Amino acid sequence: MDTLPDQAPVVLVTGAARRVGAEIARLLHAAGARLVLHYRRSAPEAEALAATLNRSRSNSAATVQADLCDSAALERTVAVALERFGRLDGLVNNASSFFRTPLGSIDQAAWQELVGSNFQGPLFLAQAAAPHLRASGGAIVNITDVHAERPLRGYPVYSAAKAGLLGLTRALAIELAPRVRVNAVAPGAVDWPENDQDFPPEERQAIIAHTLLQRIGTPMDIARTVRFLLFDAPYITGQVINVDGGRTAQL
Template sequence: MFDFTGKTALITGAGSGIGRATAAYFHECGANVVLADINAAAVQEAAGALDGRASHCRYDAGDPQSAEAAVAHAVDRFGGIDHLVLAAGIYEQQLLEGMTDAQWHRMIAVNLDGAFYITRASVPHMRDGGAIVAIASVAGHQGGSFGHTHYGASKGGILAFTRGVARDLAPRIRANAIAPGWIDTPMVAKTLESSGAAKVKAIPLQRVGQPREIASIAAFLCSDASSFVTGESIIAAGGAYMG
């Protein structure tokens, strides 16, 4: 584990899955954590499971004003931000030929615009030596599975966005991405229920990942152990995709 005593982490999508596990992990490492999510009840419950170093707020990734408000909440509560982890996201299936403009734009608004809004809002309040970690996906490398062109495009955008952010903010702040494969969270529960066994067969490590296994990579990327790493993406897919 890492020592994040005195640091503050703002984590989006912290009401569930990878974001929630990341908030818990950073909290265990001693950080103050701000859990932001569109699901206010979930984030309240998740923060309540931690102690007074945890705060929460309702936050809609696709709304720039909501991003500003989440950052203001973190700054009011803890005085600044050291680590920003972007885990809010949606995953909807729709074949390209039937995809409406609204479906396309909603995916991009939450998964890609959302990363821009909260990063732009956070940077002026991030302390020197801070780090940003964006949760992308192997879909960003390989284009997304069947019926997920919009999702794949949003995640490919995250990979490129992260590199651009890394360049713009260096040397003051580092920015990296994680590209998970199948991780056992509510987002993919139905898919894993119906075709999990087939998916596991294609994973060299012979299992899906756990949210905490992504949280620990996010912690590594925010820690001094990765102090010379920026603009990089770590694929965590049990070997299912070797980029």
Template structure:
């Protein structure tokens, strides 16, 4: 559908980790890409430079704090100005950390709901006129824990459950011109440097819940993203990319 060499994808939170791989994969598929970051400006600029060496003027960087409503709208305008079109919006930026009930704060609530629900909603709203023109696609990064809660992550899981419902609601509301789908990653990357490290036995316990018996890779997510962008008759779906973990039950020893 978007085979045009100059179709443009905006991916939030795409300087590092899964977002970075999605940028690399779409760029390789011929997309011009807009790398959004908040604080990871150096990583974003390095990625853009790397891609622009491969294909001139094919990657741009935009910065915005997605917890500030005015900056969400500003991001939409800045992103549109990069290439004067946007065909694909990927709502990937997300805060993630535990919030045990007895320690949870209003700040945690505003951050987790702000990054995982409010920003995707209002960024989608701001880009609907452009995406309508392009018969565009919105892809939301959900989580298998939108269905099955992760211990002591109630606010995060609630926010992802809201994002899942947003995906389905907007798929209905924006049809037939814009398709809206979600990807729910399972165990793909262990938590990043600034998050609490997982003990080895915790990692083993997680992998025992995965029928395919291994960690996924960022490329698994990026390939699913490319598939959903190019699948013109799929909307309102959440694809779990989790090695079968959401099937429940543990592996045989």
């Protein structure tokens, strides 16, 4: 990316402190972007990542803390990007909560957490970012899930929230056209949840056996697709790319 430092694109990545979000941030930074790294609770990890990126290229990364369920905080999050870098070219809605909610156990707290992080937050962030993305001709990439279209048993609220984000992706592509492109990446089995109870070993093996490539994906698989949609896909909008090793081909 042949741009001067003060002209390099600025991308806000939510949930950027750890796991897939951190890999997305590192790859976008390597592609020349300046980054605003959002986190909710992972302050040490976010600050360490920003420090690493800034050592590589000075004044190229900043951090911001916000709860995605707090709409006012999301407006401030976008304001941080503008205050620090003067522009906004991309938004990656990666942050997500994920836990079981079997029917009969769903309560308002679970609803608010799952819908807030997976659907409400991306909506209000996109709304706050929209004027600035229109000004720059920017792009949004939402991280959905293959289970947005094929719900996962035991996870009805999560699946429904991701389905909402999938619909929002297409709706925003219409609302923000022609200046802003909006697409989604739908991961399959990538970077297992840290809680082993979510997918015990036998369930993990069953998922791998049902995946055409016979292995799980990596955070880099998702990061590469995000980079493509942000920087190398000027005629793609309103689309969802499944990065799932072929799992959905036979679900």
